[in-house]
Amino acid sequence: xxxxxxxxxxxxxxxxxxxxxxxxxxxxxxxxxxxxxxxxxxxxxxxxxxxxxxxxxxxxxxxxxxxxxxxxxxxxxxxxxxxxxxxxxxxxxxxxxxxxxxxxxxxxxxxxxxxxxxxxxxxxxxxxxxxxxxxxxxxxxxxxxxxxxxxxxxxxxxxxxxxxxxxxxxxxxxxxxx
Numbered sequence: 001x002x003x004x005x006x007x008x009x010x011x012x013x014x015x016x017x018x019x020x021x022x023x024x025x026x027x028x029x030x031x032x033x034x035x036x037x038x039x040x041x042x043x044x045x046x047x048x049x050x051x052x053x054x055x056x057x058x059x060x061x062x063x064x065x066x067x068x069x070x071x072x073x074x075x076x077x078x079x080x081x082x083x084x085x086x087x088x089x090x091x092x093x094x095x096x097x098x099x100x101x102x103x104x105x106x107x108x109x110x111x112x113x114x115x116x117x118x119x120x121x122x123x124x125x126x127x128x129x130x131x132x133x134x135x136x137x138x139x140x141x142x143x144x145x146x147x148x149x150x151x152x153x154x155x156x157x158x159x160x161x162x163x164x165x166x167x168x169x170x171x172x173x174x175x176x177x178x
Contacts, residue, residue, distance in 0.1 A: 013025070013026040013028070025041075027059075030061050032061045032063060032093060032119055035059060036059060036060060036061040036119075037058070038056055039056065039057050039059055040054065040056050041057060042054045060093060060094050061093055062093060062094075062147055063092060063148050064091075064092060064146065064148040064149050065089040065090065065091050065092025065123070065144050065148075065155065066089050066092070066155075067155045068087050068089050068098065068142045068144045068155055068156065068157045069087070070085060070086065070087050070157060070159050071085075071086045072086075075159055076162045077129075077135075077161060077162070077163050078131075078164045079131060079133055079164065079165045080130060080131075081131075082128060082129070083128070083129055083130070083131055084127070084128050084129075085100070085127045085159070086126045086127075087100065087124065087126075087157070088122050088123065088124040089122070089124075089144045090116075090120075090122050091119045091121070092116075092119060092123065092144075093119040093148070094146055094147065095116050095123045095146070096123055096144045096145055096146040097144070097145055097146065098111075098125035099111075099125070099142070100125060100127045100140060100142055100143075101141045102138065102140060102141075103138075103139035103140065104139075109140075111126055111127045111128075112128070114126070125142070127140065131163045132163070133163060133165045135161055135163050136161070136162060137161070137162070138161045139158050139159065140158070140159055140160075140161065141157070142157050142158075143156045
């Protein structure tokens, strides 16, 4: 094994056993700001130092996302008018998946995703609906997850939709003749 040093402290460890097909790099004390990104792997010929092989790898430092929050806070929609529910989570590396469900169903609802692209930015999923009168009181569940978390530790929140129904009374006029 060979150890890579940075400022005289062990930073990474290489397990290089080509006869067994092992070319492992272990990074200890990882830091998103220092270690997340593109790495170059070079194999050089002993003696001459000529490049034998060169390849690039993208390393993703895993960090869990923050709990989800839903906007708008006031979930009051109007019947037959488009209404957007946006579920967001700050951070996470890689960007988290954010999935909407109608409570009582395990079928994901179609939504539009806006990826944050960094552990410091917000990832959002917008669910667009056109509510009907019968949707009043419907509960929607937003689930957030990424690979830094176990499957059982998914983050979620549930919201209840309130639908304003517009009623138009029909009126008629008639003349009263005594």
